[in-house]
Amino acid sequence: MSVVEQRLKDLGIELPVPAAAVANYVPFVVTGNLVFISGQLPLENGKPAVVGKLGDSVSIEDGVRAARLCGLGLLAQIKAAAGSLDRVKRVVRLTAFVASTPDFTDQPKVVNGCSDLMVEVLGDAGRHARVAVSAPSLPLNVACEIEGVFEIG
Amino acid sequence: MSVVEQRLKDLGIELPVPAAAVANYVPFVVTGNLVFISGQLPLENGKPAVVGKLGDSVSIEDGVRAARLCGLGLLAQIKAAAGSLDRVKRVVRLTAFVASTPDFTDQPKVVNGCSDLMVEVLGDAGRHARVAVSAPSLPLNVACEIEGVFEIG
Amino acid sequence: MSVVEQRLKDLGIELPVPAAAVANYVPFVVTGNLVFISGQLPLENGKPAVVGKLGDSVSIEDGVRAARLCGLGLLAQIKAAAGSLDRVKRVVRLTAFVASTPDFTDQPKVVNGCSDLMVEVLGDAGRHARVAVSAPSLPLNVACEIEGVFEIG
Numbered sequence: 001m002s003v004v005e006q007r008l009k010d011l012g013i014e015l016p017v018p019a020a021a022v023a024n025y026v027p028f029v030v031t032g033n034l035v036f037i038s039g040q041l042p043l044e045n046g047k048p049a050v051v052g053k054l055g056d057s058v059s060i061e062d063g064v065r066a067a068r069l070c071g072l073g074l075l076a077q078i079k080a081a082a083g084s085l086d087r088v089k090r091v092v093r094l095t096a097f098v099a100s101t102p103d104f105t106d107q108p109k110v111v112n113g114c115s116d117l118m119v120e121v122l123g124d125a126g127r128h129a130r131v132a133v134s135a136p137s138l139p140l141n142v143a144c145e146i147e148g149v150f151e152i153g
Numbered sequence: 154m155s156v157v158e159q160r161l162k163d164l165g166i167e168l169p170v171p172a173a174a175v176a177n178y179v180p181f182v183v184t185g186n187l188v189f190i191s192g193q194l195p196l197e198n199g200k201p202a203v204v205g206k207l208g209d210s211v212s213i214e215d216g217v218r219a220a221r222l223c224g225l226g227l228l229a230q231i232k233a234a235a236g237s238l239d240r241v242k243r244v245v246r247l248t249a250f251v252a253s254t255p256d257f258t259d260q261p262k263v264v265n266g267c268s269d270l271m272v273e274v275l276g277d278a279g280r281h282a283r284v285a286v287s288a289p290s291l292p293l294n295v296a297c298e299i300e301g302v303f304e305i306g
Numbered sequence: 307m308s309v310v311e312q313r314l315k316d317l318g319i320e321l322p323v324p325a326a327a328v329a330n331y332v333p334f335v336v337t338g339n340l341v342f343i344s345g346q347l348p349l350e351n352g353k354p355a356v357v358g359k360l361g362d363s364v365s366i367e368d369g370v371r372a373a374r375l376c377g378l379g380l381l382a383q384i385k386a387a388a389g390s391l392d393r394v395k396r397v398v399r400l401t402a403f404v405a406s407t408p409d410f411t412d413q414p415k416v417v418n419g420c421s422d423l424m425v426e427v428l429g430d431a432g433r434h435a436r437v438a439v440s441a442p443s444l445p446l447n448v449a450c451e452i453e454g455v456f457e458i459g
Protein backbone atom coordinates (compact mmCIF):
# COMPACT_ATOMS: atom_id res chain seq x y z
CA MET A 1 0.00 0.00 0.00
CA SER A 2 1.17 3.52 -0.78
CA VAL A 3 2.82 5.42 2.06
CA VAL A 4 0.33 8.26 1.92
CA GLU A 5 -2.64 5.91 1.51
CA GLN A 6 -1.47 4.17 4.69
CA ARG A 7 -1.29 7.53 6.48
CA LEU A 8 -4.82 8.36 5.32
CA LYS A 9 -5.97 5.00 6.71
CA ASP A 10 -4.15 5.60 10.00
CA LEU A 11 -5.80 9.02 10.24
CA GLY A 12 -9.20 7.52 9.47
CA ILE A 13 -9.59 9.81 6.47
CA GLU A 14 -11.54 8.53 3.49
CA LEU A 15 -11.24 10.49 0.25
CA PRO A 16 -14.45 11.27 -1.60
CA VAL A 17 -15.08 10.17 -5.17
CA PRO A 18 -13.49 13.02 -7.15
CA ALA A 19 -16.20 15.36 -8.43
CA ALA A 20 -16.82 14.91 -12.13
CA ALA A 21 -16.72 17.59 -14.79
CA VAL A 22 -20.17 19.15 -15.16
CA ALA A 23 -19.57 21.30 -18.24
CA ASN A 24 -16.88 22.14 -20.78
CA TYR A 25 -14.25 22.18 -18.11
CA VAL A 26 -12.42 19.37 -16.34
CA PRO A 27 -11.44 18.66 -12.72
CA PHE A 28 -7.71 19.06 -13.41
CA VAL A 29 -5.14 19.70 -16.12
CA VAL A 30 -1.59 18.33 -16.03
CA THR A 31 1.09 20.47 -17.71
CA GLY A 32 4.69 19.37 -17.31
CA ASN A 33 4.96 18.37 -13.65
CA LEU A 34 2.33 20.85 -12.50
CA VAL A 35 -1.31 19.96 -11.93
CA PHE A 36 -3.91 22.73 -11.89
CA ILE A 37 -7.06 21.61 -10.05
CA SER A 38 -10.46 23.24 -10.49
CA GLY A 39 -12.05 25.05 -7.55
CA GLN A 40 -13.33 22.43 -5.11
CA LEU A 41 -16.52 22.91 -3.11
CA PRO A 42 -17.32 21.49 0.37
CA LEU A 43 -19.24 18.42 -0.73
CA GLU A 44 -20.38 15.32 1.13
CA ASN A 45 -21.70 12.46 -0.99
CA GLY A 46 -21.58 14.86 -3.90
CA LYS A 47 -23.84 17.44 -2.26
CA PRO A 48 -23.04 20.86 -0.75
CA ALA A 49 -22.36 20.24 2.95
CA VAL A 50 -21.73 23.75 4.27
CA VAL A 51 -23.82 26.54 2.78
CA GLY A 52 -24.26 30.18 3.74
CA LYS A 53 -21.77 32.86 4.71
CA LEU A 54 -19.17 33.40 7.39
CA GLY A 55 -20.09 36.37 9.51
CA ASP A 56 -23.73 35.37 9.11
CA SER A 57 -25.16 31.85 9.43
CA VAL A 58 -21.88 29.91 9.20
CA SER A 59 -19.65 29.69 12.31
CA ILE A 60 -15.86 29.65 12.14
CA GLU A 61 -16.01 26.01 13.17
CA ASP A 62 -18.29 25.16 10.25
CA GLY A 63 -16.11 27.25 7.96
CA VAL A 64 -13.10 25.19 9.00
CA ARG A 65 -15.06 22.05 8.20
CA ALA A 66 -15.98 23.49 4.79
CA ALA A 67 -12.33 24.24 4.03
CA ARG A 68 -11.34 20.73 5.09
CA LEU A 69 -13.97 19.26 2.76
CA CYS A 70 -12.56 21.37 -0.09
CA GLY A 71 -9.16 19.95 0.82
CA LEU A 72 -10.46 16.38 0.66
CA GLY A 73 -11.76 17.21 -2.80
CA LEU A 74 -8.34 18.52 -3.82
CA LEU A 75 -6.65 15.35 -2.53
CA ALA A 76 -9.16 13.17 -4.38
CA GLN A 77 -8.45 15.08 -7.60
CA ILE A 78 -4.67 15.02 -7.30
CA LYS A 79 -4.85 11.29 -6.62
CA ALA A 80 -6.93 10.87 -9.77
CA ALA A 81 -4.50 13.06 -11.72
CA ALA A 82 -1.30 11.42 -10.48
CA GLY A 83 -2.49 7.86 -10.00
CA SER A 84 -1.10 7.81 -6.46
CA LEU A 85 -0.74 10.39 -3.70
CA ASP A 86 2.87 9.21 -3.35
CA ARG A 87 3.64 11.09 -6.57
CA VAL A 88 2.78 14.45 -4.95
CA LYS A 89 6.10 16.27 -4.58
CA ARG A 90 4.57 19.46 -3.26
CA VAL A 91 1.34 21.34 -2.75
CA VAL A 92 2.49 24.49 -4.56
CA ARG A 93 -0.27 27.02 -4.02
CA LEU A 94 -3.84 27.08 -2.73
CA THR A 95 -6.25 29.96 -3.37
CA ALA A 96 -9.22 29.95 -1.01
CA PHE A 97 -12.39 31.98 -1.43
CA VAL A 98 -14.53 32.29 1.70
CA ALA A 99 -18.15 33.36 1.23
CA SER A 100 -18.64 36.06 3.83
CA THR A 101 -20.27 39.27 4.89
CA PRO A 102 -18.23 42.44 4.28
CA ASP A 103 -17.21 42.68 7.96
CA PHE A 104 -15.69 39.20 8.27
CA THR A 105 -11.89 39.19 8.67
CA ASP A 106 -11.04 35.69 9.92
CA GLN A 107 -10.46 34.11 6.49
CA PRO A 108 -7.10 32.61 7.63
CA LYS A 109 -8.70 30.68 10.51
CA VAL A 110 -11.25 29.21 8.14
CA VAL A 111 -8.74 28.26 5.44
CA ASN A 112 -6.51 26.53 8.01
CA GLY A 113 -9.05 23.70 7.78
CA CYS A 114 -7.61 22.93 4.35
CA SER A 115 -3.98 23.84 5.08
CA ASP A 116 -3.87 21.62 8.17
CA LEU A 117 -5.30 18.69 6.22
CA MET A 118 -2.57 18.99 3.57
CA VAL A 119 0.21 18.78 6.16
CA GLU A 120 -1.59 16.04 8.12
CA VAL A 121 -1.75 13.88 5.01
CA LEU A 122 1.36 14.88 3.05
CA GLY A 123 3.78 16.09 5.72
CA ASP A 124 6.25 18.77 4.61
CA ALA A 125 5.20 18.25 0.99
CA GLY A 126 1.84 19.63 2.09
CA ARG A 127 3.23 23.06 3.05
CA HIS A 128 2.03 25.51 0.40
CA ALA A 129 1.90 29.13 -0.62
CA ARG A 130 -1.59 30.42 0.13
CA VAL A 131 -4.07 33.09 -0.78
CA ALA A 132 -7.13 33.59 1.46
CA VAL A 133 -9.80 36.13 0.55
CA SER A 134 -13.54 36.61 0.79
CA ALA A 135 -16.11 36.42 -1.98
CA PRO A 136 -19.63 37.83 -1.69
CA SER A 137 -21.08 34.51 -2.85
CA LEU A 138 -20.04 31.19 -4.34
CA PRO A 139 -21.61 28.50 -6.54
CA LEU A 140 -24.46 26.53 -4.90
CA ASN A 141 -24.26 28.97 -1.96
CA VAL A 142 -21.32 27.06 -0.46
CA ALA A 143 -19.23 28.68 2.28
CA CYS A 144 -15.83 28.06 0.69
CA GLU A 145 -14.14 27.23 -2.63
CA ILE A 146 -10.47 26.29 -2.94
CA GLU A 147 -8.33 25.75 -6.05
CA GLY A 148 -4.84 24.29 -6.05
CA VAL A 149 -1.61 23.94 -8.00
CA PHE A 150 0.37 20.77 -7.22
CA GLU A 151 3.78 19.48 -8.30
CA ILE A 152 4.06 15.79 -9.12
CA GLY A 153 7.15 13.69 -9.80
CA MET B 154 -4.70 29.01 -43.26
CA SER B 155 -4.27 27.73 -39.74
CA VAL B 156 -6.59 24.92 -38.67
CA VAL B 157 -8.00 26.87 -35.75
CA GLU B 158 -8.30 30.09 -37.79
CA GLN B 159 -10.34 28.10 -40.31
CA ARG B 160 -12.57 26.84 -37.50
CA LEU B 161 -13.05 30.39 -36.25
CA LYS B 162 -14.06 31.42 -39.77
CA ASP B 163 -16.46 28.48 -40.10
CA LEU B 164 -18.01 29.43 -36.76
CA GLY B 165 -18.30 33.05 -37.85
CA ILE B 166 -16.22 34.18 -34.89
CA GLU B 167 -14.01 37.23 -35.31
CA LEU B 168 -11.39 37.84 -32.62
CA PRO B 169 -11.11 41.36 -31.26
CA VAL B 170 -7.91 43.38 -31.41
CA PRO B 171 -6.09 42.24 -28.25
CA ALA B 172 -6.48 44.87 -25.53
CA ALA B 173 -3.29 46.85 -25.03
CA ALA B 174 -1.42 47.36 -21.79
CA VAL B 175 -2.73 50.45 -20.03
CA ALA B 176 -0.18 50.72 -17.21
CA ASN B 177 2.97 49.04 -15.92
CA TYR B 178 1.57 45.63 -16.67
CA VAL B 179 1.26 43.70 -19.90
CA PRO B 180 -1.47 41.57 -21.51
CA PHE B 181 0.49 38.34 -21.14
CA VAL B 182 3.77 36.85 -19.98
CA VAL B 183 5.33 33.72 -21.49
CA THR B 184 7.42 31.57 -19.14
CA GLY B 185 8.65 28.24 -20.48
CA ASN B 186 5.68 26.81 -22.39
CA LEU B 187 3.12 28.48 -20.12
CA VAL B 188 1.41 31.76 -20.95
CA PHE B 189 -0.20 33.76 -18.14
CA ILE B 190 -2.83 36.16 -19.53
CA SER B 191 -4.07 39.23 -17.68
CA GLY B 192 -7.69 39.40 -16.57
CA GLN B 193 -9.84 40.06 -19.63
CA LEU B 194 -12.96 42.22 -19.51
CA PRO B 195 -16.10 41.89 -21.68
CA LEU B 196 -15.19 44.48 -24.31
CA GLU B 197 -16.67 45.29 -27.70
CA ASN B 198 -14.68 47.65 -29.89
CA GLY B 199 -12.50 48.26 -26.86
CA LYS B 200 -15.39 49.41 -24.67
CA PRO B 201 -17.16 47.66 -21.76
CA ALA B 202 -20.08 45.79 -23.29
CA VAL B 203 -21.77 44.24 -20.26
CA VAL B 204 -21.81 46.33 -17.09
CA GLY B 205 -23.60 45.88 -13.76
CA LYS B 206 -24.08 42.87 -11.52
CA LEU B 207 -25.59 39.44 -11.78
CA GLY B 208 -28.49 39.11 -9.39
CA ASP B 209 -29.32 42.75 -10.07
CA SER B 210 -29.41 44.44 -13.51
CA VAL B 211 -27.55 41.76 -15.48
CA SER B 212 -29.45 38.62 -16.57
CA ILE B 213 -27.84 35.19 -16.74
CA GLU B 214 -28.06 35.46 -20.53
CA ASP B 215 -26.13 38.74 -20.52
CA GLY B 216 -23.67 37.26 -18.04
CA VAL B 217 -23.02 34.39 -20.43
CA ARG B 218 -22.40 36.92 -23.19
CA ALA B 219 -19.99 38.79 -20.92
CA ALA B 220 -18.06 35.60 -20.17
CA ARG B 221 -17.91 34.78 -23.89
CA LEU B 222 -16.52 38.25 -24.61
CA CYS B 223 -13.85 37.69 -21.94
CA GLY B 224 -13.07 34.42 -23.70
CA LEU B 225 -12.67 36.17 -27.06
CA GLY B 226 -10.23 38.50 -25.34
CA LEU B 227 -8.28 35.53 -23.99
CA LEU B 228 -8.13 33.94 -27.45
CA ALA B 229 -6.97 37.22 -29.00
CA GLN B 230 -4.21 37.47 -26.39
CA ILE B 231 -3.01 33.88 -26.70
CA LYS B 232 -2.92 34.31 -30.49
CA ALA B 233 -0.79 37.44 -30.01
CA ALA B 234 1.44 35.58 -27.53
CA ALA B 235 1.89 32.41 -29.57
CA GLY B 236 1.74 33.83 -33.09
CA SER B 237 -0.90 31.28 -34.07
CA LEU B 238 -3.79 29.59 -32.26
CA ASP B 239 -2.47 26.31 -33.68
CA ARG B 240 0.32 26.48 -31.10
CA VAL B 241 -2.16 26.23 -28.21
CA LYS B 242 -1.60 22.78 -26.68
CA ARG B 243 -4.04 23.29 -23.84
CA VAL B 244 -6.12 25.82 -21.99
CA VAL B 245 -4.73 24.97 -18.55
CA ARG B 246 -6.80 26.99 -16.11
CA LEU B 247 -9.34 29.80 -16.17
CA THR B 248 -10.28 31.86 -13.12
CA ALA B 249 -13.53 33.75 -13.55
CA PHE B 250 -14.79 36.54 -11.33
CA VAL B 251 -18.48 37.35 -11.71
CA ALA B 252 -19.67 40.71 -10.37
CA SER B 253 -22.76 39.85 -8.37
CA THR B 254 -25.00 40.53 -5.44
CA PRO B 255 -24.35 38.44 -2.31
CA ASP B 256 -27.30 36.14 -3.04
CA PHE B 257 -26.28 35.11 -6.55
CA THR B 258 -25.19 31.47 -6.85
CA ASP B 259 -25.25 30.71 -10.59
CA GLN B 260 -21.62 31.62 -11.31
CA PRO B 261 -21.05 28.33 -13.19
CA LYS B 262 -23.85 29.03 -15.70
CA VAL B 263 -22.37 32.45 -16.42
CA VAL B 264 -18.81 31.22 -16.80
CA ASN B 265 -19.90 28.49 -19.22
CA GLY B 266 -20.05 31.30 -21.77
CA CYS B 267 -16.27 31.31 -21.75
CA SER B 268 -15.74 27.57 -21.23
CA ASP B 269 -18.00 26.66 -24.13
CA LEU B 270 -16.18 29.09 -26.42
CA MET B 271 -12.82 27.48 -25.62
CA VAL B 272 -14.06 24.02 -26.59
CA GLU B 273 -15.93 25.35 -29.64
CA VAL B 274 -12.73 26.92 -30.97
CA LEU B 275 -10.00 24.61 -29.67
CA GLY B 276 -11.74 21.25 -29.26
CA ASP B 277 -10.34 19.00 -26.53
CA ALA B 278 -7.38 21.34 -26.09
CA GLY B 279 -9.94 23.87 -24.84
CA ARG B 280 -10.98 21.76 -21.83
CA HIS B 281 -9.57 23.49 -18.76
CA ALA B 282 -9.45 23.47 -15.00
CA ARG B 283 -11.73 26.24 -13.76
CA VAL B 284 -12.42 28.49 -10.82
CA ALA B 285 -15.71 30.44 -10.74
CA VAL B 286 -16.45 32.87 -7.92
CA SER B 287 -18.19 36.17 -7.33
CA ALA B 288 -16.64 39.57 -6.72
CA PRO B 289 -18.54 42.51 -5.25
CA SER B 290 -17.35 44.72 -8.11
CA LEU B 291 -14.93 44.77 -11.02
CA PRO B 292 -12.98 47.38 -13.01
CA LEU B 293 -15.14 49.66 -15.18
CA ASN B 294 -18.22 48.11 -13.55
CA VAL B 295 -18.04 45.11 -15.91
CA ALA B 296 -20.05 41.97 -15.11
CA CYS B 297 -17.19 39.50 -15.49
CA GLU B 298 -13.39 39.26 -15.56
CA ILE B 299 -11.50 36.09 -16.57
CA GLU B 300 -7.78 35.32 -16.44
CA GLY B 301 -6.13 32.30 -18.02
CA VAL B 302 -3.08 30.07 -18.05
CA PHE B 303 -2.35 28.41 -21.39
CA GLU B 304 0.19 25.84 -22.54
CA ILE B 305 1.80 26.37 -25.94
CA GLY B 306 4.04 24.05 -27.95
CA MET C 307 26.48 44.94 -4.42
CA SER C 308 23.70 43.43 -6.51
CA VAL C 309 22.42 45.58 -9.37
CA VAL C 310 18.85 45.56 -8.10
CA GLU C 311 19.92 46.12 -4.48
CA GLN C 312 21.82 49.18 -5.70
CA ARG C 313 18.70 50.41 -7.50
CA LEU C 314 16.66 49.91 -4.32
CA LYS C 315 19.23 51.96 -2.44
CA ASP C 316 19.21 54.70 -5.10
CA LEU C 317 15.42 54.81 -4.90
CA GLY C 318 15.53 54.98 -1.11
CA ILE C 319 13.42 51.82 -0.84
CA GLU C 320 14.01 49.52 2.11
CA LEU C 321 12.47 46.07 1.92
CA PRO C 322 10.61 44.82 4.98
CA VAL C 323 11.57 41.64 6.82
CA PRO C 324 9.64 39.00 4.87
CA ALA C 325 6.49 38.01 6.76
CA ALA C 326 6.86 34.61 8.40
CA ALA C 327 4.55 31.65 8.01
CA VAL C 328 1.82 31.78 10.63
CA ALA C 329 0.20 28.39 10.08
CA ASN C 330 0.59 25.24 7.98
CA TYR C 331 1.44 27.28 4.95
CA VAL C 332 4.63 29.00 3.86
CA PRO C 333 5.47 32.39 2.33
CA PHE C 334 6.56 30.88 -0.99
CA VAL C 335 7.09 27.65 -2.87
CA VAL C 336 9.69 27.18 -5.60
CA THR C 337 8.82 24.70 -8.37
CA GLY C 338 11.20 24.51 -11.31
CA ASN C 339 12.06 28.12 -12.09
CA LEU C 340 8.70 29.44 -10.91
CA VAL C 341 8.11 30.87 -7.43
CA PHE C 342 4.56 31.08 -6.11
CA ILE C 343 4.29 33.67 -3.33
CA SER C 344 1.51 33.72 -0.73
CA GLY C 345 -0.91 36.64 -0.67
CA GLN C 346 0.89 39.64 0.83
CA LEU C 347 -0.86 42.18 3.03
CA PRO C 348 -0.04 45.90 3.40
CA LEU C 349 2.13 45.65 6.51
CA GLU C 350 4.48 48.12 8.19
CA ASN C 351 6.70 46.75 10.92
CA GLY C 352 4.68 43.56 10.66
CA LYS C 353 1.36 45.28 11.38
CA PRO C 354 -1.58 46.09 9.06
CA ALA C 355 -0.92 49.62 7.76
CA VAL C 356 -3.98 50.29 5.61
CA VAL C 357 -7.29 48.90 6.86
CA GLY C 358 -10.87 49.42 5.71
CA LYS C 359 -12.44 49.48 2.26
CA LEU C 360 -12.07 51.44 -0.93
CA GLY C 361 -15.28 53.28 -1.69
CA ASP C 362 -15.72 53.79 2.05
CA SER C 363 -13.02 54.88 4.53
CA VAL C 364 -9.98 54.25 2.32
CA SER C 365 -9.07 56.84 -0.35
CA ILE C 366 -7.59 55.88 -3.72
CA GLU C 367 -4.32 57.41 -2.53
CA ASP C 368 -4.26 55.18 0.56
CA GLY C 369 -5.25 52.22 -1.60
CA VAL C 370 -2.25 52.88 -3.83
CA ARG C 371 -0.07 52.94 -0.74
CA ALA C 372 -1.56 49.64 0.40
CA ALA C 373 -0.83 48.03 -2.97
CA ARG C 374 2.74 49.35 -2.86
CA LEU C 375 3.19 47.84 0.61
CA CYS C 376 1.93 44.50 -0.72
CA GLY C 377 4.50 44.86 -3.50
CA LEU C 378 7.30 45.46 -1.00
CA GLY C 379 6.20 42.26 0.72
CA LEU C 380 6.35 40.38 -2.58
CA LEU C 381 9.86 41.71 -3.28
CA ALA C 382 11.01 40.75 0.22
CA GLN C 383 9.67 37.23 -0.30
CA ILE C 384 11.16 36.74 -3.76
CA LYS C 385 14.50 37.94 -2.43
CA ALA C 386 14.25 35.38 0.38
CA ALA C 387 13.24 32.69 -2.13
CA ALA C 388 15.92 33.45 -4.73
CA GLY C 389 18.73 34.66 -2.50
CA SER C 390 19.13 37.80 -4.60
CA LEU C 391 16.77 40.05 -6.52
CA ASP C 392 19.21 39.79 -9.43
CA ARG C 393 17.92 36.27 -10.01
CA VAL C 394 14.42 37.55 -10.85
CA LYS C 395 13.98 36.96 -14.58
CA ARG C 396 10.38 38.12 -14.68
CA VAL C 397 7.39 39.02 -12.58
CA VAL C 398 5.01 36.62 -14.30
CA ARG C 399 1.59 37.36 -12.85
CA LEU C 400 0.11 39.34 -9.98
CA THR C 401 -3.43 38.83 -8.70
CA ALA C 402 -4.68 41.72 -6.60
CA PHE C 403 -7.73 41.70 -4.37
CA VAL C 404 -8.99 45.14 -3.32
CA ALA C 405 -11.33 45.28 -0.33
CA SER C 406 -14.15 47.52 -1.50
CA THR C 407 -17.78 48.44 -1.44
CA PRO C 408 -19.92 47.00 -4.27
CA ASP C 409 -19.91 50.30 -6.17
CA PHE C 410 -16.14 50.77 -6.37
CA THR C 411 -14.70 50.38 -9.87
CA ASP C 412 -11.20 51.90 -9.69
CA GLN C 413 -9.35 48.68 -8.81
CA PRO C 414 -6.74 49.28 -11.57
CA LYS C 415 -5.71 52.68 -10.13
CA VAL C 416 -5.20 51.10 -6.73
CA VAL C 417 -3.24 48.11 -7.99
CA ASN C 418 -0.92 50.37 -10.00
CA GLY C 419 0.73 51.06 -6.64
CA CYS C 420 2.16 47.55 -6.83
CA SER C 421 2.68 47.38 -10.60
CA ASP C 422 4.61 50.65 -10.66
CA LEU C 423 6.87 49.45 -7.83
CA MET C 424 7.76 46.28 -9.75
CA VAL C 425 8.90 48.24 -12.81
CA GLU C 426 10.64 50.89 -10.69
CA VAL C 427 12.74 48.21 -9.01
CA LEU C 428 13.08 45.52 -11.68
CA GLY C 429 12.76 47.44 -14.95
CA ASP C 430 11.28 45.49 -17.87
CA ALA C 431 11.54 42.27 -15.85
CA GLY C 432 8.91 43.85 -13.58
CA ARG C 433 6.24 44.01 -16.30
CA HIS C 434 3.67 41.36 -15.46
CA ALA C 435 0.31 39.90 -16.39
CA ARG C 436 -2.23 41.18 -13.90
CA VAL C 437 -5.62 40.45 -12.42
CA ALA C 438 -7.35 43.18 -10.40
CA VAL C 439 -10.68 42.50 -8.68
CA SER C 440 -12.57 43.44 -5.53
CA ALA C 441 -13.23 41.33 -2.48
CA PRO C 442 -15.90 42.14 0.11
CA SER C 443 -13.33 41.77 2.90
CA LEU C 444 -9.79 40.57 3.52
CA PRO C 445 -7.79 39.14 6.44
CA LEU C 446 -7.14 41.61 9.31
CA ASN C 447 -9.47 44.07 7.54
CA VAL C 448 -6.65 45.17 5.21
CA ALA C 449 -7.49 47.16 2.08
CA CYS C 450 -5.53 45.01 -0.37
CA GLU C 451 -3.96 41.55 -0.79
CA ILE C 452 -1.68 40.61 -3.69
CA GLU C 453 -0.20 37.25 -4.66
CA GLY C 454 2.48 36.71 -7.27
CA VAL C 455 4.13 34.20 -9.56
CA PHE C 456 7.77 34.97 -10.39
CA GLU C 457 10.31 33.39 -12.73
CA ILE C 458 13.87 33.05 -11.45
CA GLY C 459 17.03 32.05 -13.32
